[in-house]
Structures are given as C-alpha cells and as structure tokens.
Amino acid sequence: MPEGVSVEFTGPFREITKTRSVTVDVGSVTSLGSLVSKLSKMYGQEFRKRVVDDGGVGLRADSSMVAINQVVVNPIGALSRPIRSGDRVVFALSVAGGG
C-alpha cells in the first residue's frame, strides 16, 4: 500500500501549485482541514483562500470542489472530513454545464 495521501490538482490549483500532483506524508494530516493547512504551507495562502470559506470550516463551493476517493465532498463542514493514508484527494474547479 502506498504511504501518504495522493493529491491531484486541476484548473486553478494546477496554476497555483505549478504541479499536477503530489504525495503528502500522513504525519499530522488527519483531516481535510489539516491537509489544506499543509498544502497552504507548501503553496502559499492563495491556495487556502481558494479552498476555505470565510468561516474557516467549509469549502468555498462557488470556486472549488474537492473529491476524496472519487466522492465529491459536501462543502459544509468539509474540513473535518477524515483523511487516511492511501486516500486520493482531488482539488478542482467547481464546474457544471458545458453548453
């Protein structure tokens, strides 16, 4: 089994991080919130601002979407969602509609 959390970036997150994907050591990462904190340290506060809502507990649903193991995370209270070694997390632009 792979160690750590596999994180993939698309759209604006790829521009902020300048990479398609990264593997993050589990270490202190136990929740989506702690993963976002770790990534914010790696890639700057622009990353955090893009993901976290003004209240600091949910996701900024109008501009981002997060999926853990291919399941889209409900933005409300999302940062407390548990993260485990081997999980695959995708940070993506919130998209819908293709007309």
Place this chain on the structure above:
Amino acid sequence: MKGYAGKYLKVDLCSRGLSTETLTEGMAKDYIGGLGFGARTLLDTVPRGTDPFSPQNVLAWWTGPVSGTILPTGSKFGVFALSPLTGVFGFGICSGGFANELKSAGWDGVVLTGKSDKPTYLFVDDGAPELRDASRYWGMTTWQTEDAIKEDLGDSAIRVAAMGPAGERLVRLANITTDKNRQVGRSGMGAVMGSKNLKAVAVRGTGDVEVGNLDELMKFSAELNERCQGPKTEKYRVYGTPANILVHNRLGCLPSYNFQKGSFERAEDVSGEQMSKTHVKKILACTNCPVGCDHVNEVKDGPYAGTVASVDYESLGQLGPLCGVGDLNAITKAVEVCDELGVDTISGGVIVAWAMECVQRGLLTKDDVDGIDLRFGNGDALVEAIRRMSLKEGKLGNLLAEGVKRASERVGKGSDKFAIHCKGMEWAAYSLRSLQTSTLGFCTSIRGADYLRSGSYQVDVAGKVDRLRLDASRGKIVYEGENQYAIIDSLIICKFTRGVYSSMNELAKAYTLVTGLEISGQELVKAGERIYNAAKCFNVRFGSTRKDDYPPPRAFDEPMTDDVVKGAKIDRRQYDEALDSYYDGRGWTRDGIPTKAKLLELGLTKEAEEVGA
C-alpha cells in the same frame, strides 16, 4: 408594453406572402418569450400527424423581451419546429448578434410556414422584409453563406443565420449557424430550413428598443455585470467549459468509447488545461455578454494546420473521448467540419461513436463504412465520417445522417442496445450510470436527451445527492430545474449567469424593468410551469408517453467497469420510483400525461380538452 417590439412577421413560403401580426399582452405575460412563444406557436400551428419535412411544419424564430436591451447576456433567440430527429418538440437556442438585430428591426419573431419552390432567403430590413433568391448561395457552407449575403447586400454589419449543405440534404441533425461560431443546435432545425428551401434569414435593424425603466435597468445591469466578474462565472471566463474534462474523468462520469466507459486514459491530452496551453487562440464573448466563455482553438501544425473552431466541453467530449480520440488537432477539425457543413457536434459525435462500436463488434463491415478504418481512437476516420455524414456521402454518410436511433434500427443486430439517445436525441456528454439524477432529467426533457432543460447533473457532480442511485426525491429536483430553465429560455438569458441572479424575484425584477409589466418571482415560476406543460402537450399530441422517458438499455444492463465507479448501473425499480415522483410532482398521470386539472390550473384550456388525462 415595453421591451417587446409588439409584433411579429408571418411568412408563407408557398404563396410568398408576408404579414404583420400583433403580439398581445396576454401572450407576453403568460409565455414570456423565446421558449414560451415557441411552445405556443407549435401548439397553435402544427397539427397531429404532420411530417416534419412537409410544408405544414412551422419554423418559428423568437427573441425574448430582454433581447436588444442592455441586460447582460440577453442577446439570444430560439428557433422552433416539429423535430425531424425526434418527431416531437424541437428547438435550439442561440447567442450572437442576431436577436438584438431582429428586435432593433422592430420584430419579436418570425413565423414561417410552407415551402418555397426555389432556394430563397428572408431579408428583414427594418420594417421592410422580403424574400430573395438564394440560388447563388445553395451549396455554400454556413460561413460562406454569411459572407456572401453580407457582401451582396453591401453591409458587413447585417446579421445572417444560415443552414449549410447538411440542411440542404435534410440531414436530421443539421443546425443553423450565425456569427460563424454560434449555432442553433440539436434537434435538426437546419434540416427543417432545408425542407422549406430556406437558405438563410438576414436581418438589419437600426431602431431602438424601449424599456420600462431605463435608469433602474441601467443600475441593475451594472450590478449584474459586476457580479458576472465574480467567482460564479470564473469557470466559464477563465477556463471555459472544457475544464469539465478532468473533473468528470476523476469522478468516472466522462463518457468514453460510446458510453462503454466513464473515464478516458488520454483525458489529460484533451483537457481544458492542455487546450489552453496549446490550442486556444483567443477567448470571445457573445454580443452583450460580460462573461466571455467561448474558447476558440487554432491548429498550428500537422495535416489540420490552420483549422479554427470554438471548442466547448460538449463538442470536446463527444468528438473526443466518446470516440476514443485523444488528439486535439483532429477534434478541432471535426468541430470545424460540423460548423461549416452545419451539423450538431454532440449528435455527430454520438452517432460516429455508435458506428465505431458497431465496427468493434463486427456489426458494420469495411464495405458498410466505405472502406474507412472506423476504429475507436482514429481521429482521421472521425473527421472523414463527420464529413460524409454532413454531406450524405456514400453508404456510411447516408446511414449516419439519419441520427443514431434510425441508423441503429436500419442496422439491427442488437445495435439499438448501444444507440445512446432518448426520444431519438443523441445523449450529451454526461454519464448514463454514474450521474443518475442527470439521466432522469435527460429522459424527462421535452427535447430528448438534454442537459440544458433542467441542469439536473449539477446535484450529481456537486455531490449533493448519491449520484450512483435514484430515489423518490429526484423528481422534484428535476421538475423545479425544468421550470426555472423554462424561464431562462423564455426571457432569454444565458444559463451561465444563472448563479448571478440571487432568486426568481431578481429575474422577475429584470422582466419588470424591461417590460414595465409587473410580475412576481412566484408568477414567473408559474409561467415556467405553464411553458413546460405546453411543450409537453405538444409531445403528447405526437404520441409521447411514459415509454419515451427511459434511458437506453446500456444504463440498466451493463455495469460500469471503471475502478472509480465499478459496478454502477441504474436499478430499474429505483428509476421507476424516481420517474413516478417526477410525474406525481408535475400533476401528470403515471403514464406521463398531464391531467386536465393541471392544464386547466395553468390556463391551458384547449390542451386540457385535446390531450389532458
């Protein structure tokens, strides 16, 4: 009554007679414009049993009340007819400058019937419309036609909406193009033009459009313009809809290989991110639009060098992953061929993908496909198949030009099981089995498999529901979306600004500021329900029942194999439960027929008598 021009043009192509009709205030308030006017027109003019290609079919062009005003994204029009692809309510809604021009010329719409005995085009020159000879333009592509008419009329500012060679040949998925890169797509409105020998409609409008409250409308529009620069539209402005590709791929809901799979191994190669780096030449906005979502590709090298086409998510998905094609050059070329010859990119991709699966399964021989190596992944074969289909060339072209439903019926051998459509309309780029609320919305759509009638995919993609199952809660999601979208399509504004308005009350405010007619958000919702029911009544007139509201067999019978959504398929019992909940919430019978009581409640008195249960 402001906003509206207050009149529309009636044209009988048989007698070449033109007349002016008055738009009543009752019609305006009950049906708003665009889709609503289209539904009312078709109900009033197309009798049961009409052949879509006969002179009895109507071809109605309608603007909305906000067309020609400063309200952001209001520059849209719709074209409506009995569809030769589906045999039910057909239409396409289109942006560009055409709608504003028509309103400025003093017309809310144009309603054409009959058939011209020779190629003709309609030139609406302000208040002096006339039919003109179009023999010189017959055989021209959509782009050539637009250029030639402008040149002949000596005015490059004239707006032209034209069909291409596909429409002339009655290809059932033929569309209409204006401003070169904007299409009246889906359901074959270009083929109806062809059946009437109507090559184009050209418009020059130099008048003003009066509004109910100019000062307040300017303030409100400025605020909306500001909001349009915010996060609600960032995805469209910056990345374009092709940003969907990677997200959908990760969620296992990116249709590939004719919906056999929900992911694509070359998704990165055809992603919006990649396209922006290597192919996007410029980003355009439609007239009156502060968003600007139109990402125009240019092919810089290889055999398709010089190709230019607007590539959105739907075109990219259906001409790319759905056909197993991971080459952006070939995909861009396929879009360009569709646009110039005048066929719908979504339908085109689905039909070719079906033919590729027929080849994969040995149901079509090399001879059947005119010797083309029609394997999944062959971009050159895709381009050639699209060209042949658009021109009805050879065995393959003549087969595909009929649309996937008829083509599969002709081939037989079980190929209908993987002909991915509903009501004869080819499925858009959303997974059948891993976006199940979306699938319900596609199937209840009045136009056939259609992502633009309810937007029900949004709750699936956003994770607001369990997208791998269905239940009785989904009906309400779908019909509320349909009613809201019916209003958007009647005003007509762009769906990409749907998040910019905070509520239906704000849409009602826009309507009142433009027209001077007081209406509440609740009344607007009721109008949306009336419009949707009116269109449904038209479908019932043409035999539509519950049996027409189901997805293709693949949705129920073949579990998905992608690791992300392995085993996903639709449970038939769950689907029936969800469909029942939709009918119940609509006030229709479980056979999908509006009840007399519901139709009378909505003021559809004649329809209650004719089709109400």
